[in-house]
Amino acid sequence: MGLDVTFLGHSGFLLSDGATTVAIDPFLTGNPVAVTKPKDVRCQAIVLTHGHSDHMGDSVAIAKANDATVFGAFEIYEYMGEQGITAEPGNPGGKITADWGWVAFTQAFHSSSYNGRYLGMPCGAIVHLAGVTVYHLGDTTVFGDMKLLGEFYKPDIALVPVGDRFTMGPELATMAAELIKPKVAVPIHYATFPIIRQDAKGFAPKGIEVKELKPGETWRYA
Numbered sequence: 001m002g003l004d005v006t007f008l009g010h011s012g013f014l015l016s017d018g019a020t021t022v023a024i025d026p027f028l029t030g031n032p033v034a035v036t037k038p039k040d041v042r043c044q045a046i047v048l049t050h051g052h053s054d055h056m057g058d059s060v061a062i063a064k065a066n067d068a069t070v071f072g073a074f075e076i077y078e079y080m081g082e083q084g085i086t087a088e089p090g091n092p093g094g095k096i097t098a099d100w101g102w103v104a105f106t107q108a109f110h111s112s113s114y115n116g117r118y119l120g121m122p123c124g125a126i127v128h129l130a131g132v133t134v135y136h137l138g139d140t141t142v143f144g145d146m147k148l149l150g151e152f153y154k155p156d157i158a159l160v161p162v163g164d165r166f167t168m169g170p171e172l173a174t175m176a177a178e179l180i181k182p183k184v185a186v187p188i189h190y191a192t193f194p195i196i197r198q199d200a201k202g203f204a205p206k207g208i209e210v211k212e213l214k215p216g217e218t219w220r221y222a
């Protein structure tokens with residue numbers, strides 16, 4: 001068992017067990033730190049936390065090129081359906097089972113729209129693949145129920161926004177990771193644009209390994 005975790009930059013990831021690859025928030029075109037080209041992404045599923053362009057990113061093109069299924073909030077599912085893309089609708093609290101694992105959505109305190117269109121509730125996404133549970137917090141501030149989510153889902157890895165302004169900064173992100181208690185926490189949503197923080201300094205949850213990844217870097221979690 002093992003999971004390859006590739007950071008695409010910003011909030012984007014590829015999770016792969018060798019047989020199945022799941023993309024999360026694949027924002028590549030217009031992402032100044034991305035080193036991966038959308039045409040080089042091979043995946044079976046795309047999980048979206050919310051509809052903002054720095055998360056939806058290249059989802060439509062990647063889904064079409066790979067005949068991949070998009071997992072997202074109900075309104076994202078409707079939008080993808082209009083683009084001719086196969087999608088699975090969800091919302092916080094529900095679990096969606098796939099032949100490779102499952103996806104569950106959580107709440108996130110944020111907003112969600114694309115080109116002025118409302119795209120449902122912003123979410124965190126919990127992805128289970130190859131026996132590993134990954135909690136992508138989406139864009140959010142801390143909330144006390146992160147403790148419950150940690151107790152229930154027992155995530156191995158948490159992907160935690162630390163860039164401030166639109167999400168938590170490092171201090172609140174530290175509190176969030178300490179509530180969730182993953183084995184490893186990866187800081188995300190920083191250093192992409194001048195308007196957000198340029199480093200993850202200060203993100204230092206007690207008792208949790210912090211793993212900083214560079215865009216394009218693959219880390220094997222075993």
Ligand code: NI
Nearest residue numbers: 050052110139
């Ligand atoms: Ni956002």
Ligand code: MN
Nearest residue numbers: 052054139166
């Ligand atoms: Mn964002």
